[in-house]
Amino acid sequence: FQIRQLPEAFKPTSPGGFMNPPGVxxxxxxGFFFIPTYNPESKNFHIRAAIEDPRPILGHEGIPGHFLQLSIANHLSDEIRRQHEDSVFVEGWALYGEEMLMRTGLYPNNSPAQGQILRLSRYRAARIGVDVNLHTGRWSFEQAVKYFMDAGGLDREAAEGEAAGAASSPTQKISYIIGKWQIMNLLGRYKDRLGENFRLGQFHDDLIKNGSLPVSVIEWILLDDPAAVQQATK
Structure with a gap:
């Protein structure tokens, strides 16, 4: 994929940039990974993170994150699976990938990248409070901004961008943490099922080879257990 400067039109709602993967x-x-304009004087959370160490966000947006996962999904033979894009799985996989790279030793202990992973997780968790309270009418836009600053550790510029993104796309922001949690839960069950034959790389291959399906459906495929799907469709 190519790296390009984030267009001005996207800055209000996507201040940290984003991956534009190839189409089906x-x-x-x-693909094209749009990144914020480099500015060593900026206090913006996303720009500071990219300057500190670009690997965590590249892991999310590029490989093993969005670019890899969506590129594989685009080449599936099943038309429905090629077309379907479940945000909870897509964002959950990318967030899971960020932390997986740290857990498997890519980043040295006490490195800037490790600290960045924790800070990224902090503001992703703050998105849950914003998403729910903003779209149920409990919070104003300014309250959402303040929560991102206080609970998420963002500067005001980044917090306003995050709040604007949440306001423009209901439930999208909540999908990151929920998706990661579902994948981690599936990983535990998959590992228990395989026992001594478990291999993390095989789990990842099995997970993303089915396209951007709901995790409950992937769980059914991998474990031959329809319980999660049945629960979701009650």
Missing amino acids: YDKDPT
Whole structure:
């Protein structure tokens, strides 16, 4: 994928940038990762994170995150699976991947990257409070901004961008933590099922080879257990 500067039009709602993966029918498999404008004087959370160490966000947006997962999904033979894109799985996988790279030793102990993973997790958790309270009418936009600053550790510029993104896309922000939790839960069950034959790489292959399906459906495929799907469709 190529790295490009974030267009001005996207800055209000996507201040940290984003991955624009290749489309389902694109002949060109190239994706585009849009990043904020480099400014060493900026206090913006996302820009400071990229300057400190770009690997955590590249892991989320690129490999093993969005670019890898969505590129694989685009090449599935099943048309329905190619077209379906469950945000909880897509964002959950990318967030899981960030932390998985740390847990498996990519970043040295006490490194800037390790600290960044924790700070990224903190503001992703804050998104849950904002998403729920903003869209149930309990909070104003300013309250959402303040919560991102106080609970999420963001500066005002980044907090306003996060709040604007949450306001423009209900439930999208909550999908990160929920998706990661569902994948971690599935990982535990998968590991218990395979016992001594468990291999983390095989779990990842099995997880993302089915496309961007709900985790409950993937759980059914991997464990031959429809319980989660049945619970979701009651």
